[in-house]
Amino acid sequence: MSIGSVPLRYRIGVDHEQCMLCGRCIENCPYGVFRQEGGSIHVNSRVCVACHRCIAMCPRDAISLVERPVDYRSHPLWTPVVRESIYNQARTGRIILSGMGNAQEYPIIFDRLVLDACQVTNPSIDPLREPMELRTYIGKKPSRIEFSKKDGETILETRLSPNLMLETPIMIGHMSYGAISLNAQKSLARAVTELGTFMGTGEGGLHESLYPYQEHIIVQVASGRFGVDINYLERGAAIEIKIGQGAKPGIGGHLPGEKVCADVSCTRMIPEGSDAISPAPHHDIYSIEDLKQLVRSLKEATEWKKPVFVKIAAVHNSAAIAAGIARSSADAVVIDGFRGGTGAAPRVFRDHVGIPIEAAIASVDAKLRSQGIRNEVSLIASGGIRESADVAKVIALGADAVYIGTAALVAMGCRVCGTCYRGLCPWGIATQRPDLVARLDPSVASANVVNLIHAWTLELSELMGAAGINSIESLRGNRDRLRGYMLDEGIMQVLDVKPVGA
Amino acid sequence: MCGIIGVIDRSRRTMNGAGIRAALSQMDERGSGEGAGYAVYGAFPDLKDYYAIHVFFDNLHETKPVVEEELSKWGTIEHQEAVPTYEQANIRKMHIPWRFFFRPDPHLMPRSTTPEDDVVTHLVMKVNSSIPGALIYASGKDLAVFKASGWPEDVADFYRIQDYTGYLWLGHNRYPTNTPGWWGGAHPFNLLNWSVVHNGEITSYGTNRRYIESYGYRCSMFTDTEVVAYLFDLLVRRHGLSMETAVHALAPPFWDEIDQMPEKQAVINRAIRLAYGPALMNGPFAIVVANRESMVGFTDRIKLRPLVSGECGDRLFISSEEAAIRTMEPEVGKVTMPRAGEPVVGRVVG
Numbered sequence: 034m035s036i037g038s039v040p041l042r043y044r045i046g047v048d049h050e051q052c053m054l055c056g057r058c059i060e061n062c063p064y065g066v067f068r069q070e071g072g073s074i075h076v077n078s079r080v081c082v083a084c085h086r087c088i089a090m091c092p093r094d095a096i097s098l099v100e101r102p103v104d105y106r107s108h109p110l111w112t113p114v115v116r117e118s119i120y121n122q123a124r125t126g127r128i129i130l131s132g133m134g135n136a137q138e139y140p141i142i143f144d145r146l147v148l149d150a151c152q153v154t155n156p157s158i159d160p161l162r163e164p165m166e167l168r169t170y171i172g173k174k175p176s177r178i179e180f181s182k183k184d185g186e187t188i189l190e191t192r193l194s195p196n197l198m199l200e201t202p203i204m205i206g207h208m209s210y211g212a213i214s215l216n217a218q219k220s221l222a223r224a225v226t227e228l229g230t231f232m233g234t235g236e237g238g239l240h241e242s243l244y245p246y247q248e249h250i251i252v253q254v255a256s257g258r259f260g261v262d263i264n265y266l267e268r269g270a271a272i273e274i275k276i277g278q279g280a281k282p283g284i285g286g287h288l289p290g291e292k293v294c295a296d297v298s299c300t301r302m303i304p305e306g307s308d309a310i311s312p313a314p315h316h317d318i319y320s321i322e323d324l325k326q327l328v329r330s331l332k333e334a335t336e337w338k339k340p341v342f343v344k345i346a347a348v349h350n351s352a353a354i355a356a357g358i359a360r361s362s363a364d365a366v367v368i369d370g371f372r373g374g375t376g377a378a379p380r381v382f383r384d385h386v387g388i389p390i391e392a393a394i395a396s397v398d399a400k401l402r403s404q405g406i407r408n409e410v411s412l413i414a415s416g417g418i419r420e421s422a423d424v425a426k427v428i429a430l431g432a433d434a435v436y437i438g439t440a441a442l443v444a445m446g447c448r449v450c451g452t453c454y455r456g457l458c459p460w461g462i463a464t465q466r467p468d469l470v471a472r473l474d475p476s477v478a479s480a481n482v483v484n485l486i487h488a489w490t491l492e493l494s495e496l497m498g499a500a501g502i503n504s505i506e507s508l509r510g511n512r513d514r515l516r517g518y519m520l521d522e523g524i525m526q527v528l529d530v531k532p533v534g535a
Numbered sequence: 536m537c538g539i540i541g542v543i544d545r546s547r548r549t550m551n552g553a554g555i556r557a558a559l560s561q562m563d564e565r566g567s568g569e570g571a572g573y574a575v576y577g578a579f580p581d582l583k584d585y586y587a588i589h590v591f592f593d594n595l596h597e598t599k600p601v602v603e604e605e606l607s608k609w610g611t612i613e614h615q616e617a618v619p620t621y622e623q624a625n626i627r628k629m630h631i632p633w634r635f636f637f638r639p640d641p642h643l644m645p646r647s648t649t650p651e652d653d654v655v656t657h658l659v660m661k662v663n664s665s666i667p668g669a670l671i672y673a674s675g676k677d678l679a680v681f682k683a684s685g686w687p688e689d690v691a692d693f694y695r696i697q698d699y700t701g702y703l704w705l706g707h708n709r710y711p712t713n714t715p716g717w718w719g720g721a722h723p724f725n726l727l728n729w730s731v732v733h734n735g736e737i738t739s740y741g742t743n744r745r746y747i748e749s750y751g752y753r754c755s756m757f758t759d760t761e762v763v764a765y766l767f768d769l770l771v772r773r774h775g776l777s778m779e780t781a782v783h784a785l786a787p788p789f790w791d792e793i794d795q796m797p798e799k800q801a802v803i804n805r806a807i808r809l810a811y812g813p814a815l816m817n818g819p820f821a822i823v824v825a826n827r828e829s830m831v832g833f834t835d836r837i838k839l840r841p842l843v844s845g846e847c848g849d850r851l852f853i854s855s856e857e858a859a860i861r862t863m864e865p866e867v868g869k870v871t872m873p874r875a876g877e878p879v880v881g882r883v884v885g
Binding site: 151154155156158163164166168170174175176177178179180186187189191193196402403404405407408429500501502503504506507508509510511512513514 | 712735736738739740741742744745746748749750774775776780789790791799802803805806807808809810811812813815816817818819836837839
């Protein structure tokens with residue numbers, strides 16, 4: 034049986050009146066959409082991924098793009114995506130790989146939560162005229178402090194654990210060298226250093242050229258242990274154990290061999306060109322007490338000088354799992370929601386496994402409070418944070434800080450085409466091909482990321498000021514300042530928020 | 536708005552309620568005639584070792600036996616009486632104020648280091664959250680709270696507070712926005728020996744309430760002021776911090792100020808903020824908190840509500856307005872306006 038080809042996903046058009054045959058589209062498209070034949074540009078729309086590189090680079094705005102130019106017979110259940118997956122799998126017999134975050138049309142809880150502002154009875158605070166504190170400490174906190182008096186002097190008896198100090202509660206999540214390019218990592222590293230915040234290495238090791246920024250880098254230990262040695266651990270500002278990630282809970286990492294160039298292979302300590310498929314569980318963690326041992330081993334190896342985070346995917350039982358982690362000597366728990374992005378994930382996981390970050394953070398925060406240990410660990414929320422309002426809302430639901438991933442990539446030029454796993458990113462972000470990587474200039478891209486986080490930080494200050502709050506800790510877990518709009522009662526109970534008007 | 540005032544006599548010389556009545560009435564501009572209240576320490580010298588549990592009953596035949604039964608489970612009622620009231624044209628008697636002089640049985644909280652206080656705290660939380668028609672509005676030793684819906688002078692006359700004497704008084708003139716007309720919503724708020732009068736609104740209430748509830752307190756008054764009493768109880772009684780340190784936890788210096796401090800001081804202040812971040816109170820407020828030994832007044836970190844203090848002999852006065860202090864004590868000196876977040880503390884000697 035022959036299935037035949039499926040309809041075009043995108044159709045590229047060239048306005049020949051406008052086109053001046055400069056050839057930039059041909060040069061810029063790594064997928065081979067364009068070619069020049071005779072006196073005009075011809076296209077092969079079938080290979081287009083809608084990355085927009087040609088459109089951005091065309092000096093004459095001569096290129097147009099139409100999504101799904103050929104309709105299937107419409108059907109609410111048998112959507113084009115579903116049909117094409119079946120054609121694909123019928124042909125190949127394989128698991129379908131996809132990039133970026135969850136592409137299923139689930140309702141977005143963030144968009145059904147509204148923030149509060151002051152009127153009359155309590156004045157709003159103007160951040161242009163009054164101090165506004167967004168400084169956030171990530172790490173273990175004492176539940177109480179004790180003093181002693183000696184010769185009339187007050188002495189602090191409580192010893193504080195090391196904490197990371199953030200000037201803004203926005204960090205950049207773990208995107209490995211391999212998944213993204215070295216230029217992309219350098220851009221992010223420069224940005225977090227300038228901003229006084231942190232970024233993660235992902236499970237790709239720490240390239241030498243990032244050493245100058247190591248005080249702002251959290252090094253990750255994942256199930257593949259790629260790139261992990263004592264040098265790596267000692268260089269990090271903190272260490273993060275990755276148990277799972279929101280885009281693909283329950284399975285390990287996937288880095289296609291196409292992206293494992295010589296430099297990536299050295300940094301990861303794996304053979305060149307080999308697929309880096311990290312195992313689903315850590316082979317030394319089969320229970321919560323094993324996790325505790327790893328947390329303590331990492332601390333012991335680094336002389337208890339560094340905070341250790343544990344990252345889990347947001348799943349049904351996150352709250353109880355997080356409570357277990359909180360008791361393991363870990364300093365922070367990262368919860369990665371099901372909208373979290375990734376370079377490569379099986380589509381069935383990306384779209385169908387896990388729960389939204391809003392619900393996960395709310396239930397984890399509530400569980401830790403009910404056990405009286407909430408303030409002793411930090412909670413970092415990630416997975417689908419798109420704008421400053423999302424940051425404010427997730428902090429009000431109980432997070433200390435957030436990791437952003439996709440948003441930072443978009444700031445560097447990413448158009449969310451979702452084809453990261455091909456290794457041909459024409460923006461120089463999710464690729465290792467030298468000519469493509471060279472397109473990303475770290476001095477420009479880092480400035481864009483700085484601008485983005487700076488802008489969000491300003492917006493967050495304004496939102497807090499409007500709510501009459503001048504310190505981020507008074508927003509944290511302050512669900513009274515949120516209202517649910519068209520959310521069902523069950524979700525509102527989980528979020529512990531009232532409906533609008535109540 | 537709202538007007539607050541507090542006075543403490545460091546040598547425990549007593550004052551009757553006439554002075555504070557006049558002072559609070561001086562601030563009627565700050566109220567709306569829908570709530571006022573007073574607290575007095577040293578009110579029951581003959582029964583000072585008993586917890587004076589004050590209850591608003593909606594009726595006596597239905598709810599009082601339930602509360603009595605609950606109290607009897609946890610200790611002994613030594614004496615009980617209706618709080619004397621005197622009809623006023625402007626006050627509608629919504630509740631029947633009652634007081635029990637109660638001795639808790641410490642053996643019933645074997646794991647506690649302060650079993651008697653913990654029994655009483657438990658009773659307050661339980662009655663207020665689960666017995667409709669009964670509200671415990673004061674539960675300390677040797678202290679009384681008088682509050683109702685009305686102007687300060689009417690509330691004072693309703694209870695005839697001039698008949699009571701004490702070495703520490705608090706007063707509150709209310710402009711309610713949240714729970715108008717409800718007696719339980721009037722200040723002072725009290726738990727054990729802690730009493731609070733508060734002018735303002737706590738924008739961090741959601742955070743503070745969730746924090747304090749994780750330590751077993753139950754916020755049942757539908758208003759933000761009660762968390763202040765619970766926070767002081769947690770920080771000072773249970774965690775053993777000084778009043779000054781507790782104020783620094785609730786209204787801490789800004790990070791920029793901490794960064795400028797000498798290292799030792801910076802370390803202490805950083806530790807306070809890290810450990811007690813969820814207790815930090817935001818929003819506009821001026822607060823006076825008292826216990827049996829001391830009284831402390833402070834404002835929010837950018838002083839969005841007024842607070843003035845003054846002294847005369849052994850007496851320290853703290854109020855929203857200097858005029859109120861001068862009404863009570865024309866000879867007052869050392870009148871100062873404390874800076875944002877800076878505590879003003881008065882302590883009894885001996």
